[in-house]
Amino acid sequence: MPAPLAVSSPFKFLDAYTSADKNRFFGRNAEQKRLVELLFRSRLVLVYGPSGTGKTSLVQCGLAKAIPASDYFSVQVRRRGDLRQTLVSILTGILEETAATEPTGLIAECIRYALRPIYLIFDQLEELFISGSAEEQTWFAGFLKEIEHSSIACKIVLVIREDFLAYLYAYEDQLPGLFDFRMRVEPMSERNLQEVIVGTFSQIEEIRLVDEPKTVDLILENNRSAANTFQLPYLQVYLDRLWRQENEKEPEPPVWITPALVEEVGRIDDVLEVFLAEQKKSITDQLPPDEQPAVSQVLESFVTFEGTRREHRLASLEETARLPISLLMRILTELERTRLIRRDEETYELAHDSLAKVIDKGRSAEQRQINDIIRRLKEAYREYIEKKEADDLLLSPRRLSEIQLYEKSVHNELERSLGKSESDAKWQYIKTSREFHQREQRRELEEQRQKNARLKRSIAIVSVFLLVALVSVWFAINQWNKTNRTRIVLQSDRMDPVQALVTVAEAYEKDPNELNRKALYNHFYNHRLYSSKIELDGTAIRGVDFSSDGKRLLLVAEDNRVYRWDPTGQQNGEGLFIPGRYLSVELSDDGRRVVALVEPGKLFFGDLETHQVQRIGTDSTISTATISRDGRNVLTTNAEGLVTVWNTNGSKVGTLDALSPVELADFSPDDKMLLTVPKLSNEDGSLNKKLQLWDRSGNKLIDSQVFIDAVLSAVMSGDGNVLIVSTLRGQVFRWDRIRRLVTPLQMTDKSSLITEVKLSADGKRMVASDGKVVYWWDENGRVVDHLAYERQIRSVELAPDGQTTLIVVDTDVELWDADKQFKGKLSHKAAVSTAVFSPDGKTILTQTEDGKGYLWNLLDERLVELPHPEGVRDFDVSLNGQFISTLTDASWLYFWDRAGKPLDSLETRQIMEQILVTGDGRNVFMVDTNNTTFRWNRSERRLTEMPGEILDYSEDHQIILVRTKTGKGYFWDSDGQPIDSLPLNLNENRVFMSNRGQEVLLRSKEGTLYFWSRKNRKAIELPDGQASATLSPDGESIIALTAGVTDVLSFWNLEGKPVASYPLKTGRLSDGYRISSFRISPAGEQILILQAGESQAFIWTRKTGALNLLNHNKVVEKGDFSPDGSLITTLQSEGQSVWWSSSGQRLLEWAGAINQYRFLQDGSTYYTVQNSRVSVWPGPDFILPWLNQHISPDKRRAILADVREEYQLQTSFWEAIW
Known part of the structure; x- marks a missing residue:
């Protein structure tokens, strides 16, 4: 069974550094000095920090490196079953013979034996609180106190994981200064990590570090993770992986660690998890299938329910794992060989606590549930004992039910983890809790019985209340x-x-x-x-793209199938299976054939109609493959830089032997040229810098350009006349072939690294991102705008016409126009991995990491857009919404219907500031920057200067109030004809007209009000001191904010008689402030008040008398009510618009900045202006329709x-x- 032993690694791997490794210990100079300083100041030092930060190495090796061995005698102590017994055993072993049995006496004898102070280092002290008994923990507190108050030359270092630090707070009563001399071991900084990597390699003779700065940066980059801090064990495993990969290729020393090797190994998000999986597989592969689960069983035995490592002797491990001793020994031998566990005399344990975390993460859901129950049980029991066994700290019925569900497993795990005595104590706690709740239940049952008796007597009353x-x-x-x-x-x-x-x-x-x-x-x-959602049954989408004509979609699925869909989101036919891991897949314009390049470099043609797949050629080193736009040819390059042209039927057209070795070859967008990027390995250095364009056959050189650095990639405009070229040192150039001009793209931040630049079809606009900032360039290579993000930018895309940019950030795709105006957000449930425009730029295709695709129309279906070639200064809408008129910065007036169709236009020849369109759309009134009014009659096509300045107008736009230069006031009809005059001088006064156009209110600079009605034709003077005033929407009341010791809202009728007043209880709104807006709700029950230059608004409600504050981030410039009064809208200084409920609750923060907004009178439509774009939205009450x-x-x-x-x-x- 045993596998051949691997070549011994020169790295520490998961082992801690010891005093023997002083020459190999780097990156902790500051911490060494701090630790020595603390030891010189105190005899009790606490060292803590997250797992994996190198606490053990610091106290074992760092201390030895900082203090000469002749100045102290270090004693390393781990719990090993029982802390007191282990300490006595270690101290007794130091002495040749002794009669002492107590730790304090043994320490004193060791000091005399060593002739120097003793440093007791209690490492991994969390084991005491995970597996130790209460008596053992209590003894340790007393031992520390005894040492602290003794005169013996002994110092103590406590080393504990940060997440167990709270357990030491129980010792503060006996050791008040326990936390006075503490030190947190932080994760290493990047500079220190560089020192560790360089120092580690420098101490190993058989390893050579090539291109040190770049190699070290690549190692750090490949181990950096947004989710986790940089952990030193992971670095050691990664360095070992680099060494092994290169050593396997060339066993003879030295081993060369190069940037290419680091890139080849690549990023491993959890290198320790990968290492564990690989070693487990290497062991399980050597076992019969029925014995393979034993490997995981043994590994889990070394992990506590807290997710930390646990040590075992062989006997306890045999009892825990419940495996035959022969099988157990074989597995232990292999685990020790693969450095997953280590053996210390008769004890086995995991090589590092980080391994315990990885193993714990891989446990079953049931085991994690059991571990969670035990953790909460242990914590509850500790609090129960500390609080003198209070009944309210017994386990709740819910916790008891959880324990009962896994009772046998919990009981076994308690005995295995804590020992029988501690387990029995916890189980007695559970039993006591159950008995308590049983007593409570009996008491409640008795109370319920009495209640039932009373209920029977009250049955008649209960029936009355049945309803x-x-x-x-x-x-x-x-x-x-x-x-x-x-x-x-x-x-x-x-x-x-x-x-x-x-x-x-x-x-x-x-x-x-x-x-x-x-x-x-x-x-x-x-x-x-979105217009369509794309999902595949039983498999996830892992790649999406449009065909080059945009008429079809290409989907690459996780099941190694290629699918064809139409742009409406409908699948065309079944998927086509192509074996191998895809490197690239392209779809022909006819939608029938696919070209797939799979690892290690094989080329396949597939027919989506016949479902036939054909291997092309025998070359397995093809690195790129691209299909021509007309679908007739495929262009490939291989590892040797050879370019080959193929027909789509699989036959070879020919090999372009005349070309120098090529890294990348592609067809131009019009298929007339071939673009070649040279290989970096070309012996002729000048070739590396030369970009070449050939005719389609590859026989004739059409154009070329030499750059200052080696060329990496290039992208062409639609006509092939402009190329964007990226070079080896990160510079990007714009090559204009017509003007023979090479322009470097301007970079505002020299440290920015741009990897890919997107180019519009006409070659005049470019966009790219460095991950945090998006940059736009013009055709001269100048940065015309930029946009910074706090979150990481995944990618950017530019529409073919260059007018829209999409920016992918996490789960969102943001759309921005050429003026950097926000056009909307495409939200997704999962992170977006791909987002592209269709070739015509009208559709966006996105794909998410959860394997779904979405199609979005560039034109938003929710609204109608009125695009302008320049910024919009003002706009107006006819009463019924049939006509929209707009004024632009370029002195143009445009006239539109409600569907967004242009109806008319006029060049005004001077800049206009205000516009008013009549209800029938026949006349348009405009006011220029000099307050001169003009009327444009659309039917007569005549622009006429009018004798007056427009001050206000009625709600239906039929009556217009104007002021002449002498201050006289006149009423005009919708044709601009005078219909009435106002016998008051309007100069130096604020003027308000009622919605119906029959009443006018004036407020002087001194705050005096004058009211005039066309009906009774007399001016009424109202009291002065009014900070602001207006007329009610129905024109029946005059309302003002009266300044005083306390501001008061005052109401008068049309005869000037006071009808109501409401003191504002919250103070004075007018004190030191100018009231910039004073709006009345349509029903007249609420008032919206704005203060000039302030980031707040106030809403007053007549019914409650309450004045609610509407807080904003910026200065509030405008505020109003919706036509039905159910909404309050405000606009801040930087264009952020907010909607509020009538009660003052924030309902909506508009995405993107707007310049103006307006409701149609019936509330069915909402209009916004964003620089050059007017958007017509359904009103809030018309969303559901x-x-x-x-x-x-x-x-x-x-x-x-x-x-x-x-x-x-x-x-x-x-x-x-x-």
Whole structure:
């Protein structure tokens, strides 16, 4: 059975460094000095830290390296079954003979024997609290106290894992200074890790480190993980793996550790887990099938229920594993040979605590449940004993039920882990808890019997309340339904966008509370909806792409099948099985043939119609394969740099022998040229830097360019005239073949590493990411914009027209336009691994790590977009929403219908600031930067300057209030004709007109109000001191914020008589602030107040008198009510828009910045402006109608059924009971 012994590793591997390894111990100079300093200051030092940080190596080797051996005598102590007995045994073994039996006396004799102070190092002290008895723990506390108060020359170092540090707090009463001299061993910094790697290699004669900085950086990169800190045991195993892989190739020393070797070994996310799996497999492969499970059984015996390592003698291991001794010894021999366990005299244990974690993670769900029960039992028992056995610390019935479920297994594990006496104590605790609850149950039963007796006497009264009980049941069911819907809605963030929207819409229809309303708004307005979801039965999707003409989709599945789908999300035919691990797969434009390159470099053609697969050629070293756009040829390169052209029927066209060795060859987008990238290994250094373009036959050189560094890759524009070239040192160049110009792409951060640049079809726009920042470049190579992220950017893609960029971040794909305006988010349940545009740029295809694919339309179905060539300054909508007019920064006016179709346009020749469109759309009024008003009559095509400045207008846009330069006020009709005048000077006054256009309110700088009505035609002066004022929506009231010692909301009727006043209990809003907005809700029951320059808004409610604060992150510039008053909308200084409920609850934070927004009067439509784009959305009350129109009831029911099954949701009270 035994396998041949492997060549001995020169690395420490999982063993701790000892005093014999002083010349090989690196990276802990600061910690060594700190430890020595603490030992000089105190006789009791505590060393703690996470598992795997090198605590044992520091106290064993680091201390020996820092202090001469003549200055102290080190004694290493592990628990080994019983800490006191082990300590006595170690000390007795040091002395030749002694009559002392107590540890303190033995220590004193050892000091006299060694003629120097003794340092007692208690390593892995957590074992005392995992497996030690209460008596053993108590003795140890007394021993420490005795040593601390004695005069003997003894120092103690306690070494413990950080997650067990809390157990030492019980010792503080006896050892008040226990934590005064403590030291935490942190994970190593990157600089120290570099020192460890370089130092380790330097001490091994038969190993040579090549290109030291790069090799070390690659080793660190391959061991770095976002989920875990860098663990030293993992590094040792990885270094050993490098050495072994190279040693197997060339056994004769020296062994060369090169960057290529590190890249070949690659990243191993959990190298220790991989090492354990490999060693287990090497052992189990040597055993008969019926004996193979014994290996896992033996390994698990070395792990405690806490997930830490446990030591065994052979007898205890035989009892625990319950295996024949012959089989057990064979397995132990192999485990020791493979360095998974180590033997110390008669004791076996795992080589490192990190192995225990890996083994514990691989335990069955049942065993983990048992271990969890024991951990909680042990903790509960400890607290029970500390609190003098209080009844309220007995185990609960729920905990007892859990124990009863696994009673036999828990009992066996307790005896095995803690010993019989400790196990019996814990079991007595369980028994006491059961007896206590049985007594409580009997007492409750007796109380219930008495209650029943009283119930019989009260039966007549109960019957009277039967109806009340029935109502209560109904109420309980109703409450359960509400609570359950809340639970379902809270899970919607885990669903895909369509599932989430349908689910929350169902909940909102049944219960339109604020939580459901908030979820509905968020999933509709902030998340795009996919057009199709792609799933394969029984297998996961592992690769997706469009054919080069965009008419078909290519799907590569986990079951080694290739599938063809159409862009609507429908599968075309059965999958085609191609053997081997895919390196690349491409689909021909006719959608029939696939070209697959599989490991180690074999080429296959497959026919999706006939399901035939054909091996092409005999070369097994092909490194790249690409199919031409016309589908006639396939171009391949092999390991020797040879380029071959094949027909798609499998025949060889020829080999391009005239070309220098090539790393990569590809067809140009128009199929007229071949692009070749030279191999880096070319002996002629100039060839490495030369990019070449050939005719399609490869016989004629069309163009070439030499770069300053070796070429790695290149991508071409649609016409082949522009190439983006990446070089070895990380520089990226734009080669314009027409202008014969090579331009390096500008980098704002010189440390950024760009690996791939995306190019628009016309070659004028480029985008790339370094993982944290997205950069955009123009055709001159200048950075035109950038966007930073806190999360890691997975990839970026550029639409063929260069107008849209998609950025993949975790589970989201964000869309940004050419002006860096946010266009929406494609949300997924799992991390996105692939996201690409279709060749026409109208569709996006995404694939997630859970094996699903999604198709998204670039044009958002939820809204209508009105694109402009420049920024939009202002817009207006006719009363019925039929017409939309927009003003742009380039002095253009555009006229649209509600479907987004352009109807008309006008060049205004001067910049306009404000626009107003009449209800019938015939006239458009505009105000320029000088407050001059113009009227454009669309039918007459005439732009006329008007004698006045527009101040306000009625809700239906039929009456317009204007002010002349002399301050006179006039009312115009929708044709711009005067219909009335205002006998008040409007200069130096704030002016408000009622919604119906019949009343006007003026507020002077001093705060005096003047009211005028077209009906009674007289001006009424109201008291001064008004910080802000307005008219109610119905025009029947005047409302003002009156400044005073306490601000007051004052109400007057149209005769100027006060009708109500409401002091604001929260203080003065006007004190030191200017009121920038004072809005009344449509029903007149609420007031929204904004303060200029402040990041807050206030909502006052007449019914309660409460003034609620709406907190914002930035300055609030605008606020308003929705047409029905159920929503409050605010806009902050950086474009962040927030929706609030009328009670002040935050409902929606719009994704992306907007410049303006507006509701249509009936609330059916919501308009937003983002720089050059106006978006027309369904209003909040029209989400459900939109959903019913776009997703049929049958499809919604199917989606809800899928959601219920996938997330195991209960959708009714009776279903939950059943």
